[in-house]
Amino acid sequence: MASTNMGCVGRPVALRGTLRRWQHGLERGRIREHLRRTEAALRDANHDDLAPRQRRRRRRHLDRLADYQRRGEFPTNRTVPERTPLFVGDDEVPCAVAHLLLEDGREDLVAAVMDEEPTVRIEDLPADHPVVEWLEANGLTRAEAARIQPAYPEGVQFATSCGPVPCWFAGALVTLVGTAVAAASELVGYRLASGLFPDNALKRRGLLAYVTIMNLLLAPLVALVLFALFP
Structure with a gap:
């Protein structure tokens, strides 16, 4: 034990x-x-x-x-x-x-x-x-x-001074990029997955659902990383 x-x-x-x-x-x-x-x-x-x-x-x-x-x-x-x-x-x-x-x-x-x-x-x-x-x-x-002179956090914070641009603009920009990445990944994933399991609709729908879930997780992750890297 x-x-x-x-x-x-x-x-x-x-x-x-x-x-x-x-x-x-x-x-x-x-x-x-x-x-x-x-x-x-x-x-x-x-x-x-x-x-x-x-x-x-x-x-x-x-x-x-x-x-x-x-x-x-x-x-x-x-x-x-x-x-x-x-x-x-x-x-x-x-x-x-x-x-x-x-x-x-x-x-x-x-x-x-x-x-x-x-x-x-x-x-x-x-x-x-x-x-x-x-x-x-x-x-x-x-x-x-x-x-x-940059600022040094106690831990990583997904907040930024946003450098020479307003923070609302930085947030809007990274949101747009994250959404575009997710949309492109969704399109490619659907095209690849739709050709698999032609004789098993259940498996095909399950794979498509998995691709969608992964893309929904990918979009905010990309946006957070980009926002944290703003100088």
């Missing part, structure tokens, strides 16, 4: 562990895509007003941001129960902006932010804050740094 109980307990624990790994992988993909798009947008931005030294520093930091994004190691938030910026995570991994500071040898600025408010949003920093002054000296604006 004891071994049976342990097996029953072990399966849910293993399932939760697998689900947690899947969730963190999904969230890591969302953050990487956010940083990839942000880096590309900042490279395309007009910065003719910068001095040559600032331009060189800006390019160097964008290269560092690209390396950070490709490495895929992001802060872990285990303390705040909603998606929030985190300068340095509970696992001592820095956020993207903190990473740029550390790569430039400004451990003092990272430590100062952690002492003041580790969940600070860059756009909320005053204009005379040392971090803002560092950004300007390195060819980045406060608005650009705020765009770099």
Whole structure:
């Protein structure tokens, strides 16, 4: 009896562990895509007003941001129960902006932010804050740094800041895509299934019902994944 109980307990624990790994992988993909798009947008931005030294520093930091994004190691938030910026995570991994500071040898600025408010949003920093002054000296604006800074959830939440588009538009878009995927899958499934079991109508109807149920499950899953990946 004891071994049976342990097996029953072990399966849910293993399932939760697998689900947690899947969730963190999904969230890591969302953050990487956010940083990839942000880096590309900042490279395309007009910065003719910068001095040559600032331009060189800006390019160097964008290269560092690209390396950070490709490495895929992001802060872990285990303390705040909603998606929030985190300068340095509970696992001592820095956020993207903190990473740029550390790569430039400004451990003092990272430590100062952690002492003041580790969940600070860059756009909320005053204009005379040392971090803002560092950004300007390195060819980045406060608005650009705020765009770099993603939020890190305690767990995966199917809610999003939706980046540059309104959240209602993001929701409508992913709903449309999910519905289109389900409709296409339904059409293909029906065409394939309708030719099977020509002499057994019951089996054919059962298979068609199975295809419909699977497509009804597929549509919201696709929509949720797309919505979670919005930067």
